[in-house]
Amino acid sequence: MIPYGRQHITQADVDAVVEVLRSDFLTQGPAVPRFEQAVAGHCGAAHAVAVNSATSALHIACLALDLGPGDLLWTSPVTFVASANCGLYCGADVDFVDIDPRTYNLSAGALAQKLAAAERAGRLPKIVVPVHLTGQSCDMAAIHELSKRYGFRIIEDASHAVGGRYRGEPVGNCRYSDITVFSFHPVKIITTAEGGMALTQDAALAARMEMLRSHGITRDAAKMTRMDGPWYYEQQLLGFNYRLTDLQAALGLSQMLRLDEYVARRHEIAARYDALLADLPVTTPWQHPDGYSAFHLYVIRVEEGAENERRRRVFEGLRARGIGVNVHYIPVHTQPYYEQLGFVPGDFPVAEDYYAEAISLPMYPAMTEADQDRVVAALGEALGEAGT
Template identity: 75%
Template sequence: MIPYGRQEITQADIDSVIEVLRSDFLTQGPMVPRFEESVARHVGARHALAVNSATSALHIACLALGLGPGDTLWTTPITFVASANCALYCGAKADFVDIDPRTYNLCPNALASKLEHAEANGTLPKIVVAVHLCGQPCDMAAIHKMSQRYGFKIIEDASHAIGGKYRGEFIGNGRYSDITVFSFHPVKIITTAEGGMALTNCNELAQRMALLRSHGITRDPAEMTHEADGPWYYQQIDLGFNYRMTELQAALGISQLKRLDSYVARRHELAKRYDDLLAGLPLSTPWQHPDSYSGLHLYVIRLQLERCAYSHRKVFERLRASGIGVNLHYIPVHTQPFYRDLGFKDGDYPEAEQYYREAISLPMYQTLDDDQQDQVVSALRQAIGA
């Protein structure tokens, strides 16, 4: 089986983790701050907070931005559920903005229209989570301009996008958002096994997220409500969580980060080769906005079903049966049973629903070789009856 994504673990990665295992610290040692500094420096952000998952990063990002009961967060329906669930964790509501049919990201025109109606109705969002699907950044300049007019905060869910660029600058630098979130899950571009990171240029937001990721506890006398009883003393000054990253994960991340640029470059080579090999088939290949340099976490095709010999499901099943581990990213969040129970229904976001009826994620990872890619394309030709 050729999977849709997979990690590469080198001997250097293994050696880095073993070094930590032989050290004095398995958690809360020097490696996590070193990893944070390395990522922040690479993307050009002032602060980076490593956590145990991107979901945790989204949660503390929302809390740091003051999201709570009575507030609403907007995001795209074509994303993993965590991009919306983070609102519910805070007692707020989640809502959605339909996608751009070319980029599959949150559509800035749909956002502008929805904001206009929300302003008239007094239902403006507190936060907009812009998800960089497949690694391609959203139109962040447009979203940022709208945030200045309507007063909402911006989280970039860049779980797919580390190593990518927007307008020539690395995603994560915070030029157009308050907080950016990365994921280091094994199928992502670089991995820490599990793990995530929140990046910001705001000192106050960084301090708040650092507190929230570790039980709301501080040992800083300047943050305490009264004088310390002794050198052992700490205070819980907020209700936080245990969202910390381990030293082992950070060591792996530091080692992987050294290969980030080459990983993304290889993904671009594979994407260009897919584009060429798939030309003329009854499908659409990913369109890339000229302002973006995608991290290319995913390579998603859309079947032109009226020209295919088989249905979407049948093509998917035929690919799986031939040893190609395709996937579908994602099922529209508003169609999940949990969200249907909140009042969402079919037809709410037609572009997202049309995308779901046609999309298939082909294998895309840096160690995919040309022979394997040829095998994928050959199987796809047979699966669609071309």
């Protein structure tokens, strides 16, 4: 089976983790701040807060921005559920903005229309979470301009996009957002096994997120209400145990040394897919000239027939041939939990049209040309079996 994605672990990665295993600190040691500094430095962000998952990073980002009951968070329907769930964790309400039909990201035009209607209704969002699907940045400059007009805060869900660029600058520099979140899950661009990070230019937001990831506790005497002795600490917020271990940080720090190499390799694979698929009846990914995608995913679209079964037949045909394709993502508003909140099929038609046709082909740095040739051959056969 050729998987749709997989980690790439080198001997240097193994050695980095073993070094920590033999050290005095397995957690809450020096490796985590070094990893944070490496990612922040790469992106041009002033602060980085490492946590145990991107979901945790989204959660503490929302809390740092004071999202709570009565507030509203908007995000894309085409994302992993965490991009929306983070709002529910805070007791806020969640809604969605339909996607752009070419980039598959949250549409800045649809956002503008929805904001105008929300202003008239007196129900504007407190936070908007643009999701950089597949590693391609949303139109952040346009979204940022809307935030200045309508007063919402921005969390970039860049879980797919570490190593990507927007308008010539690294994703994660927070030029157009309050906080940016990365994921280091094994199928992402670099990995810490599980792990995530929140980046910001705002020192106060960073300090708040640092406390929230560690039970809401501070040991900084300057921030305490009293001092009973050198052992003393204070819980000042209701926080969580969202810490990243030094073992994971050591792996991430080692992987950061190859980040640019990994993204460049993904671009080579994507360009080769573009050429190999040119004569097949599929839609290949469109790349906006403002961005340089991290290419976490390579998503094709298979036009549906009248019976709406063609994508499923192609998907099953690929799996039967040992090609581990996947679908990213089932629109969040169609999930049973969200249907219980009042969402119904048809609410976001562009997202639903995308979902009906999308297949993620295998994409990872160690993929060989022979692997890719096998994927394309299998796709051609599966398309032929599915009919036109």
